[in-house]
Amino acid sequence: EVDGHLARLGDQVDPLRARISVDGQPVPVHPELRYFAFNKPIGVTTTMRDRHAERSIAEFMPPGPRLFPVGRLDRESEGLIVLTNDGELAHRLQHPRYGVEKEYLVELSSAISGAEVRRLTAGVALDDGPARALSARLVGRTGGRTAVGVVMREGRKREVRRMFDALGHRVERLVRVRLGSLELHGLAPGQSRPLEPNEVTALYRVTGLLDATPRSGRATGSRSDRGAPQGKPRVQGSGRTRKPGGSRETLDQRAAAQRGGQ
Numbered sequence: 001e002v003d004g005h006l007a008r009l010g011d012q013v014d015p016l017r018a019r020i021s022v023d024g025q026p027v028p029v030h031p032e033l034r035y036f037a038f039n040k041p042i043g044v045t046t047t048m049r050d051r052h053a054e055r056s057i058a059e060f061m062p063p064g065p066r067l068f069p070v071g072r073l074d075r076e077s078e079g080l081i082v083l084t085n086d087g088e089l090a091h092r093l094q095h096p097r098y099g100v101e102k103e104y105l106v107e108l109s110s111a112i113s114g115a116e117v118r119r120l121t122a123g124v125a126l127d128d129g130p131a132r133a134l135s136a137r138l139v140g141r142t143g144g145r146t147a148v149g150v151v152m153r154e155g156r157k158r159e160v161r162r163m164f165d166a167l168g169h170r171v172e173r174l175v176r177v178r179l180g181s182l183e184l185h186g187l188a189p190g191q192s193r194p195l196e197p198n199e200v201t202a203l204y205r206v207t208g209l210l211d212a213t214p215r216s217g218r219a220t221g222s223r224s225d226r227g228a229p230q231g232k233p234r235v236q237g238s239g240r241t242r243k244p245g246g247s248r249e250t251l252d253q254r255a256a257a258q259r260g261g262q
């Protein structure tokens with residue numbers, strides 16, 4: 001049976017999403033867990049199938065088992081997206097209940113005052129309710145533009161852009177530079193890379209999946225009803241190691257690195 005219905009020869013199913021059973025007993029599915037960081041370029045939608053989109057994130061997916069984008073960004077925004085088939089980690093990274101931080105570098109076409117920056121954390125009234133940044137700070141000014149660093153825990157549609165609109169400022173550029181413990185670093189737009197085992201471990205930590213610590217290599221693991229890895233699943237890695245939570249680039253350095261990569 002597939003999802004409670006009798007299966008027929010030739011039926012096609014997605015083993016990561018479908019409930020498969022034989023004689024009433026569930027069939028365990030052991031996918032290879034894969035994790036990538038991807039720098040979404042401007043003009044690309046994060047919807048896998050969108051017949052109205054000129055460019056979709058689907059064309060940037062690494063070869064191999066199917067992956068899903070985690071951390072939605074609108075078409076005009078750019079920056080860090082996680083690509084994975086780890087269902088529980090994906091759920092926790094996106095659901096507001098887990099409060100995973102998302103950090104953005106926002107460039108404005110006008111000057112913004114310190115009082116207005118403080119309003120971002122005090123609360124800004126939007127059509128769908130008040131929105132508050134966890135933190136916000138002025139990064140610098142270049143020419144007629146102003147750069148602001150913003151950390152959010154919510155993920156409402158175009159929320160950061162709408163907050164600045166409510167303050168009377170037009171967003172010229174919006175880049176997500178961090179998702180949880182994972183940072184964008186030097187990835188050029190359109191590029192992806194496999195996460196290091198310690199980077200995946202850090203994501204497990206910030207999402208509360210402390211009982212499932214990934215390690216290097218490639219393997220499979222049993223999954224719970226929500227797809228949470230049990231035990232110690234292994235993940236792809238590039239062989240390099242970097243301590244999560246080590247020294248962090250400033251937003252100024254990130255902005256310079258981003259400009260140099262475009």
